[in-house]
Structure formats: structure tokens, C-alpha cells
């Protein structure tokens with residue numbers, strides 16, 4: 001997942017710090033009795049690379065899912081530059097990120113071409129980032 005700031009939020013958000021804190025938890029709606037994420041605390045800074053390591057089922061994909069707001073966390077908070085991501089317009093929020101999933105679907109073009117398949121993405125954006 002790559003964060004970049006090319007959206008209406010650019011004025012009050014420069015995508016420098018993505019933080020999960022206060023004991024982030026996730027219970028999937030289909031399995032409310034199961035705690036799929038528990039005790040998650042992460043602080044990520046712009047321009048750095050992070051790896052999530054762990055056994056199958058540890059919750060790596062679930063962390064990426066909540067960071068993209070595919071699911072709402074059931075406890076804790078996730079903030080981008082101090083702003084709760086749930087308070088942001090979800091479309092605008094997702095416009096600030098690029099994501100290649102665990103099992104990606106690739107079109108028959110270059111990797112670069114595939115990365116540019118998103119609303120508002122141009123070669124100019126990627127050349128400058």
C-alpha cells in the first residue's frame with residue numbers, strides 16, 4: 001500500500017503519519033464472536049517501508065483491510081495526521097492510496113501501467129513521488 005496526497009485533503013492532510021492505537025480490534029461482521037485483530041498498535045511515517053510478518057491467519061490482510069476502510073474497527077482508533085480516518089470521506093481517503101493485494105489481478109501490460117489504473121492517477125503523479 002502506498003500513500004500519496006493528491007486529493008481535496010491536501011490542504012489539511014499531508015499524509016505524514018498513519019497511526020493505529022488504543023488497542024485496535026476487529027471483529028468481522030460475519031464472525032462477531034471472533035476477535036480477528038487485537039492489541040494492534042502501529043505508527044507509520046511517510047516515505048518509509050513497513051513489513052507485516054506473521055503466520056497464516058495472524059491478521060496481516062485484516063490490518064490492510066481496516067487501513068483501507070473495508071471494515072470498521074470495533075475498538076481503538078486509526079488516524080491519518082491526527083484525523084480519524086472514519087471522519088474522512090471514504091472516496092477521498094482511498095484516492096490517497098495505492099494498493100496491490102495479496103492475490104492481485106494484473107492486466108496484460110507493464111507493472112507501471114497496472115499501477116496507474118486508478119482514478120486520477122497520471123504519469124506525472126508517479127514521476128514526482
Ligand SMILES: Nc1ncnc2c1ncn2[C@@H]1O[C@H](COP(=O)(O)OP(=O)(O)OP(=O)(O)O)[C@@H](O)[C@H]1O
Nearest residue numbers: 028030031036054055056057058059060061062063
Ligand atoms: N472476510 C473475512 N470474514 C471473516 N473472517 C475473516 C475474513 N478475513 C479474514 N478473516 C479471519 O481473520 C483472521 C486473520 O486473517 P487474515 O486473512 O488477516 O490473516 P493473514 O495474516 O493475512 O493470513 P495469510 O498469511 O494466510 O494471508 C483469521 O482468523 C481469518 O479467518
Ligand SMILES: [Mg+2]
Nearest residue numbers: 060061062102
Ligand atoms: Mg493475508
